Amino acid sequence: SQQGEEDPQALSIQEGENATMNCSYKTSINNLQWYRQNSGRGLVHLILIRSNEREKHSGRLRVTLDTSKKSSSLLITASRAADTASYFCATHGSGNTGKLIFGQGTTLQVKP
């Protein structure tokens, strides 16, 4: 079964608004990663947060991690139409198994 569950499954906002996507997972992790997928294309890595970190920023992206709740959130600020894509969280389990397990994804539509 998949490690991550994402919420919401779909999100539609206007350009300029912020978009928040949430991810919950089940077991202990080494790190949690967020990926972006444009329609029908390969996934692209956005940001990684380690299990001992609580917040991380990269440009307009802000990721938080709460290991006590086994949850993470991805915030995209000042969204643009070009941010329209699917976003996936993925967890790298503790113990260096090397496997990355993906959530089901959130589809974001940013309307111009």
Add this chain to the structure above:
Amino acid sequence: DADVTQTPRNRITKTGKRIMLECSQTKGHDRMYWYRQDPGLGLRLIYYSFDVKDINKGEISDGYSVSRQAQAKFSLSLESAIPNQTALYFCATSDLRQTGELFFGEGSRLTVL
């Protein structure tokens, strides 16, 4: 040129046919993966390989086999394709020495009629 190349990009086949999807990478990474993507189900891990002599089953390996012909090449085979194997298949790589970030190919869309 792409760092992770998948061939074919699109394939339509019939039930019972043998299909091979190929993946090659120029990133020099040790680890390679095959994922399957279905609408609403995200990506599910089929097989992964940490080096040429190391092959591991993922979440959904039944009906699939793999071959790691070289560090740079990892192929996925469907010995006898069935319609519920219709999906988008992704190959990915990662570097053993880093944090597990994956680099994906552009995907192979397979339709089994």
